[in-house]
Amino acid sequence: MNLYTELIAVDIGTSCIKLVSIEHGPGRQGYIVKNLELQELPAGLIGGDFTNPFISDMPVFKEILSGMVRKVKHSRQGYVIGLPDRWVKLHLNTMQLTENERKSPEFLSWRLEKNLPIPEGMRVMVDFQILNSVAGESDSFHVLAAAVKSDIIDILSRITTDLGMEVMAFDTSSLGIFNLFEEVYPEKILDQIVVNLHVGHETTVVKAYSAGCLLYERVIEVAGEEFAKIISEIDTVNLENAMRAKESEKFFPVSRDDIALLVNKRQRIDRIFGNWLRELNVTFRFFQEKFNVSRLPTIFMTGGSTMFAGLDNFLSEYFETSCFLFNPLNEIPLAKKIDTRLVAKGPTFAACVGLLAK
Template sequence: MNLFTEFFAIDIGTHALKAMSVAPGPGGQGFSVTDAIHLPLPTGLITGGFTNPVITSLPEFTAQVKRLLGQVRSHKEGCFLGLPDRWVKLHLVDLVLKPHELASPEYLSWRLRKTLNLPDGLDVIIDHQILSSTVTEDGLACQLMAAAVRRDLLVTLSTMLADLNVELMAVDTSSLGVYNLMEDLHPENSLDRNLIMCHIGHETTVVRFFHSGTITYERIIEVAGEEFSRLFGEVEHLDFPQAQIFKAKRTFFPQTAEEILAQVGNRELIRRVFGNWLRELNVTFRFYQDKFKVMRLPRIYLTGGSALLAGLPEFLSDFFETTCERFNPVASIPSPQPIDPAVTAQGVLFAPALGLLAR
């Protein structure tokens, strides 16, 4: 695992801010986790999508970021910032380019904007990564991954951090860097094969399909932890804060014989709370299989706070007839000293923040 130690990461979620940093271990061996902070945000403070990202109160958000920074042990040389996935529009683009066109950032930005067919009047910043290129008679046949973000959003965030004396080094989507960690830790399951990364957050479930290190398909499902809590509250007649608390303690997906027997009468509860989410996942997976001619679903890795629901990976393994497991990169950080068990236990929650630090 190769991580930046001179910077720290802030992951913006719709439910919480997460910050993470590491330092070189004693004698330069491995890493020590210096920061792993989870700061819940007021409901509705962060919302919206790519065309309309919303911070409902910039003063309140600034105050929350300031609180977070107050808990960070060292601001180091600057920070990497992870944006909510729904604020960033990712595209896979195939272009045939001349060498001089490929070498011109201005031309590529113009060409990508035309190709992406963005809404008129939407001022965005477009970044790209060349995934592959092949020499042809007409030029270089390139596959690129392009990411578009509203310019005014980036100006707002960079100005806010500058006012807080933090240098913004780079911006990424919150969950995209997780794959870099996956490829590093599990090359046997990622190189030259398919896999699925499923990030179950507060408002959305982000499903990304990879083949040999390249995203082949992505879908954002507008159902996740918040909706689970709302539906659970309806069934159990709890208000939302109570439902949030009791949901975390409830065993929805039994594993032992005793738990299975105890849940026999609760099948309707599982259907009410998780039925729509499971249907959306099923539609997503079936579309992927049809489009890419995949007979059997590849291995599924779960991240995000809602992936901590007890028994969920085992349930999904049975439901979709494939291997499903949580991806906890924090537990795999090479460290000569024990990592705080409380941090390790929340590793799937901190995975996007740690992914931002991946070199």
């Protein structure tokens, strides 16, 4: 696995911030995880979407980030910061480009900004990646563009500058996950499509990749927080208790005995997860029709809200395809072991580790 050791990854989510840094092991054999931090955030501190991203309390956010940065005790070149998926607008383009145009980032950024569906008067920062050429057309290329509102980048830049953080790049967190998956399972992506199902606190992000390039994306506004809210309504408890119940309660069968036990909870489970499953079903069926895919490809799951025991087997049967939980901390060749309790949280850290993937 090829990872940056000179950078520190910070993944900003709506419920927590993650920080990861690694270094080479002795003789550059394997890696040593130097920092693996997760700090929960007050409700409502980070929110909004592409048109209205916000940090509701700047001093609180700055203090939390400062506390995490202070734990980094070794010098690095700088930080790469992952932004919430809801803040970033991804757009797949097919563009005719001359050789000179391909070599001009300023021109391409300007051209993409004009083509992107951006509200009039909204200032954005645009980054892009030329993925590959269109088959049979030497001057046409698939281009992935990412846009984020300039104001939120300006705010984050001021905060990180005040904290003495040299930011090398802002990125969209979940895109790097595929780079990790590609290195671990090269045989699973060869001449085939794979799907990443990333379930976080507020959103579920579905990304399909073909030949190493993003093919399709949809953001679903249902995820871990919504599951907890429904539990809160059913059990008449506050959201904090519902979040704890969500993490400890069994919803999906792991053994034969579980099947009998969960039959009586069928209505409860359907009420908690039914809307999410219906949205996934609509998403996958649309994807299959659009790209003429008869059978759903392999699904690999990441994110803190995918860690329900038995969920991978349940989804495998529900969607009639292979579905499994991807834990990058299990796959990194480690020169020094880390606490098994932290390793178990690997799917939660997947997007953050992905920011370090080369």
